[in-house]
Amino acid sequence: MKVKKLFGTLVFVLLSIASVQSQEKTITGTILDQTGTPLPGVNIIVQGTANGTQSDFDGNYAITASIGQTLVFTYLGQRTTQREVGAQNVINVQMEEDAQALEEVVVTGSASGKSLKELSFALGQVKNELLENVPATSAAAALQGKVSGVSISSPGGQPGSNVSIQLRTANSLSTGQDPLVIVDGVILEGGLADINTEDIDRIEIAKGAAGASLYGSRAANGVIQIFTKRGKGNNKINVTYRSELGVKEITSKYDLATTHRFKLTADGSAFDLTSGSREVDDDGLSDNRYPIGNIFNYQDEIFTTGVFNTHYASISGGDEKTRYLFSYQRLQDEGIYVLVDDYRRDNFRLNLDNNLSDKISVKTSLFYSNSNRDAAINSGTTVGILFPALITEPIYDWNAVNEEDGSPYNFDSNTFDPNIKNPLYTLANNDKSEKRNRVLGNVALDYRVTPWLKLNGSYSYDFENNTFQDYIPKGYLSDDPDGQAQNIGFIQRSNFNGRAQNTRFNALFSPFSVDSDYNLALRFSYLHERYESEFNNSEGYNLAVSGIRSLDNITDSPSVSSQAQEILTDSYFVIADFDYKDKYIFSGVARREGSSLFGPNTRWANYFRTSLAYRVTEDIQIPGVQELKLRASYGTAGIRPSYEMRFETFLLRNGSPTRATIGNNDLRPAKTGELELGLNMNFLDRFSFEFNYVKAKTEDQILRVPLSAAAGFSAQWRNAGEIDATTYEASLNANIIKSDNVSWDLGIVWDKSEQKVSQLDVPAYLTGPGTQETTLFRIEEGQNFGVMYGNDFITSLSDLPAGSNASDFVVNSAGFVVDQATGETPVRRADASGNEFFVIGDITPDFRMGINTTFNYKNVSLYALFDWKQGGDIYNKTKQWLYRDGRHTDITSGLPYNFYQGLYNVNLPSSAFVEDGSFVKLRELSLYYTLKGESLGSVANFIDTMKFGFVGRNLLTFTNYSGFDPEITHQSESNRANLTTRDTDGIGNDPNTPGGDPNIFKVDNFPYPTTKTYSFSVQLTF
Structure with missing residues (x-):
């Protein structure tokens, strides 16, 4: 049975x-x-x-x-x-x-493409629609005022210059704040000045370690990832042509003194030279008119209205198997200085996507840029041009011929100060040129093994070649810019090659469904980075033959120098994105990275991130609220040492080595740990809001520590400090009006940050641009990073030094305490021990805000971007020099000249030149009229749309700052070109700040002025 x-x-x-x-x-x-x-x-x-x-x-x-x-x-x-x-x-x-999903999918920091609603950390995004309103000349400048927590520092309006970017706070005391930048999968080593914005589809910004941990030791300053446009498989050829023609000019000019302090002859026709030289008038005031004759404004002599134009064309298309985009852009920009050749740039791009089978696809991106720039106005010589234009008394004719040889622009016209030369002669005769070639390439192969497993391999390439030439002809009269080259001539030729190659392998378990409510994406990756560079320089004096620019023309022994680097890095990382019913969201990252930049004893570093998000409105219905998401994330990321920091280094002069820094086998990358708390909310079907609170600590700051003489070396690079930073960010986007014929969109971004040196394992020190005596930024434990130190001239009698008799002093009309007897001596603050060195300023702004708005009515579109920075001090070094030479208009206010000489303070840092850098700018403005369909008439058969527009940049600035522009940086540029130019301006950089830090050191020292532009554009699509 x-x-x-x-x-x-x-x-x-x-x-x-x-x-x-x-x-x-x-x-x-x-x-x-x-x-x-x-x-x-x-x-x-x-x-x-x-x-x-x-x-x-x-x-x-x-x-x-x-x-x-x-x-x-x-x-x-x-x-x-x-x-x-x-x-x-x-x-x-x-x-x-x-x-909606198509617009919101992002990839930065995630295992695979995800919707913004599914992200558990903050990620900024700038879309093509916003970029196209006013195309910037470079990709970096396109971010200005559009994303919260982003600070842009531009070296003025110089064409072809790189822009420095800071995301959230300053994390490094010595190696700068520049974020990692990736373009179409290519990790950039050079800057963004070569990348034109017309090609960009969108930009994603992970602003700190919490969002950028995936990128390891290069990501503590954040990550910017740029995606360019690609062809669409719609079986249609799309052609776009855009042209823009405009003019640019400086936003303002200095109001200089037109009177002076010297005695004149009785009839006022000349200076009184009875004693053999000019004598100061007995009253000590700068209220005497210049002798009868022409009064020149040298700003009008060196500045001009420059013309610029761009031409852009692209062809794209494809089918289900192959998609392509080819584009070309030509940019020509004259700049605003006379006698300077225009900046020219030609960009070519090819993006190609191929589906080789239903499982295998290949994605290729190739970019080439060629640019030429007249380097007569660069980061080294701007001071040499603008300084004499502002300092020289307005009584000399710079266009007069030289009596020595009849050539134009009399170089030694300044009879009362022979050390100041005519910059027009320099511009006309000192020929400097810079050429740059840039190649970016990436090829990626995807193999979908199963619906849930995809393998990926990619190879990327960033090659940069810079060549520089400086030529001073034989017979050159002036001893400016180089006294050694006077009459005998000079040639310098430099060449820089940088090559970055990166190989990556990924295995993506892309998201498969364990159950209909559970989703997981898991990616395992390996990345190999190789960077090689070499720099060669040859220069020499005493040319044999005039007009020959060959190095063979040098009769003296030429000077030769070179430099080479090789950096290798290997990284292994895994990232997991998990969610339950799209409402409980988790993301985790683990990365292990080894680099030749780290000391042999600390070769490997580990980084991680964990983040959570809860979409409240998936469980709870809130009236008027369509989406409410709460986020929390903690992540770590690093800052690498620069190449030379871990090695023993020597200074080699005339074949004799001198010990500089001792090597450090224990040198580690600085590491930032960042906590990010945030929320996202969409409400009333029209508004989206985001808020972030961020707390970060960057440990193991890489600093140059002084050593005793017994060590045999002057210093060693060590991990020796910490920075604590706090950031608040908010953004609001609103569709105020949305109908068939009318729409009005508004976007607001706001942020507030501060950073403090919480630990310093070396003595406090001064740093920043300038000589050792004139640097004013103090790095000290317990102080904000960015404070200025110097002599503080008091403005209240209650601040008089102890023991002073108040009746002997008075507050003058300029607001400073001076001696009552003469009114000539401003009083400096002093404490009980006699110290006269105090905090006089802080670069940290109270907040930054950007407001963009777009209004559309039928075929008309109006766009504007306002940029507001409240607070944050600037040191006006230009004003300090003008006080010294009696050229600033303040000197004519009726107070004694010697009072202003006292504030000048023998060129030492002084509170008199610390100014509030607040401003509100109309950063961008555009007005477009678009014709399409029947409105095109007979041309509609071959033209889809025709778009005409007016475009303005930096049109209005509202500020109390007395200089050219409150958006100021010192004269350092963060690009490779600085390796190829001689330091002719005397502005050194503290060894703790290689290359300087334009984001921190807000010093106005005769910069290339910011420009405003007006232009017209036309765009055709076929």
Whole structure:
């Protein structure tokens, strides 16, 4: 009986299995998009199982399923579609575009592309629509005022210059604040000055370690990832042409003194030279008119209205197998200085995507840029041009001929100060040129092994070549810029090559469904980085033949120098993104990285991130609120030492080595740990709001520590400090009006940050631009990073030094305490011990805000961007020099000249020149009129749209700052070109700040002035 029952049970089970198998069948079909075009690569999965497949080139698919099961169709940019399996064997699907998902998908810091709603950390984004309103000349400048927590420092309006970027706070005391930049998968070593914005599709910004941990020791300052436009597989060729023509001019000029302090002859026709030289008038005031004759304004002599123009053209298209985009941009910019050749840049781009099969695809990006710049006005010589234009008394004719040889621009016209030369002669005769070639390339191969497993490999390349030439002809009259070259001539030629190669391998478990409510994306990656550079320089004096620019023309022994680097880095990392029902969200990162930049004993560093998010409105319905997400994230990222820091270094002069820094086998990268708390909210179907609170600590600051003489070396680079930083960020986007004919969008970004030196394992020190005696930024434990130290001239009698008799002093009309007897001596603050060295300023602003608005009415579009910085001090070194030489208009206010000489303070840091850097700018403005369809008339047969526009940049500035512009940096540029130019301005850089730090050191020292531009543009699409 038991055998019969067992046999019967077995038969029943087999029949049941057969019955189930008889219901399983093969489902086939074709998947189309909303236009009816076949969609390749659509993921199809049987819900609740791991059974899945993908559609082929023609959108066809086949999958086994049983009656009653559900097929789930997913594709990036399309709405997820579900179909239940019934009696039919063919299920065709036409998917619908999910515009919101298409716009919001981001990839920076995640395992794979994710919606912004599914991110558990903050990520800034600038979309193409905002970039196209007013195309910036470089990608970095395009971020200005558009993302909270982003600070842009530009070296003025100099064409072709790199822009320095700071995300959130300053994290490094010595190696700068520049973030990691990635363009189409290429990790950049050079700057962004070569990248034109017309090619950019979107920019993603991970602003700190919490969002950028995935990128390891290069990411503590954040990550900017740029994605350029690519072709669409719509079987249509798309052609775009855009041209812009405009003019640029300086935003303001200095109001200089037109009177002086010297005695004149009785009839006022000349200076009184009875004693053999000019004498100061007895009253000590600068209220005497200059002798009768022409009064020159040298700012009008050196500045001009420059013309610039751009031409951009792109061709894109493709089908389901191949997509392409080719573009070309030509930029010409004359700048605003006379006798300077224009800046020219030619950019070429090719983006190519190929589906080799339904499982294998190749993505290629190739970019080439060639630029030429007249380097007569660069970071080293701006002081040499603008300084004499502002300092020279307005009584000399710079256009007069030289009596020595009849050449124009009399170089030694300044009879009362022969040390100040005519800069027009320098511009006309000292020929400096800089050429740059840049190649960026990336090729990536994707192999989808299964619907849930994709393998990826990529190789990227960044090559930069800079060549520089400085030529001073034989017979050159002036001893400016180089006294050694006077009459005998000079040639310098430099060449820099930098080559970065990166190889990456990824395995992506891309998101598969364990259950319909659970989703996981897991990526394992390996990255190998190799960077090589070499720099060669040859120069010499005493040319044999005039007009020959060959190094063979040098008769003296030429000076030769060179430098070479090789940096290798290997990284292993894993990232996991997990969510339950799209409402409980988790992301985790772990990275291990080893680099030749780290000491041999500390070769490997570890980084991680963990972040959580909860979409409250998925559980709780809040009236008027469509989305409320709470986020918390903590991550770590690093800052690498520069190449020379861990090695023993020597200064080699005339073949004799001198010890400089001793090596450090224990040198580690600085490490930032960042806590980020935030929320995102969409409400009233019109508004989206984001707020972030960020707390960061950067440990193991890399500092140059002085050593005793017994060490045999003057210093060693060590990990020796910490910075604590706090940031608040907010942004609001609003669709105020949205209808068929009228729309009005508004975007507001706001941030407030501060950073403090919480630990310093070396004595407090001064740093920043200038000589050792004139540097004013103090690094001291307990102080904000960015405070200025110097002599504080008091403005209240209550601040008089102890023991002073108040009746002997008075507050003058300029607001300073001076001696009552003469009114000439300003009083400096002093403490009980006689110290006269105090905090006199702080670069940290109270807040920054950007407001952009776009108003559309039918075919008319008006866009404006306002940029507001409140607070933050600037040191006006230009004003200090003008006080010294009696050229600033303040000198003519009726107070004694010697009073202003006292404030000048023998060029030492003085509170008199610390100014509030607050401003409000109309940063960008555009007005466009678009013709399309029937409004184009007969040309509609071959032109899709025609767009005409007015474009303005930096049109208005509201500020109390007395200099050219409150957006100021010192004269350092963060690009390779600085390796190729001689330091002719005397502005050194403290060894603790290699290359300087334009984001921190707000010193106005005769910079290249900021410009405003007016232009017209036309854009055609075919």
